[in-house]
Amino acid sequence: MPLAPTSHRGFSYIVTVPPAELAVSLQDVKDALKIDGTADDDFITLLIESATTYAEQVTGRWFIKRTCETYRDHSPSKWGYSEGYYHSLPSWKIRRSPLDSVDSIEYISEGVYTELDSANYYHTTELA
Numbered sequence: 001m002p003l004a005p006t007s008h009r010g011f012s013y014i015v016t017v018p019p020a021e022l023a024v025s026l027q028d029v030k031d032a033l034k035i036d037g038t039a040d041d042d043f044i045t046l047l048i049e050s051a052t053t054y055a056e057q058v059t060g061r062w063f064i065k066r067t068c069e070t071y072r073d074h075s076p077s078k079w080g081y082s083e084g085y086y087h088s089l090p091s092w093k094i095r096r097s098p099l100d101s102v103d104s105i106e107y108i109s110e111g112v113y114t115e116l117d118s119a120n121y122y123h124t125t126e127l128a
Helices: 026-033 041-059
Strands: 006-008 011-017 067-070 077-082 085-091 106-109 112-115
Touching: 026 041
Parallel strands: none
Antiparallel strands: 006 011, 011 067, 077 085, 106 112
16 A cells, blocks of 8 residues: 555545555455455455555545554644533544554644653544
């Protein structure tokens, strides 16, 4: 799969560690198509990867775990949503799902990259 940036709803995501497996196993596809032998394995794998990429772009969801980076050129929004109502809460929305974890958040302050202490942020998979 390509490591080129993907864009979804105005945000770019750069895949730094591509998926380690296919969305559907090569053997499952070969069994479904009743294909024996290994002569077409590379081609079938390419088709699985292409179909997965297309489906992920159309749905805006990732089907296979990967590691990515995303960048924002602005501070978090001033308004957030929690417990059924909007309130003042700085937040960024990651517009790719499913989100498994956030490894780190870094920001530039006076020209210096600084990592935000993980005690100062959290992620949730709840939909607002």
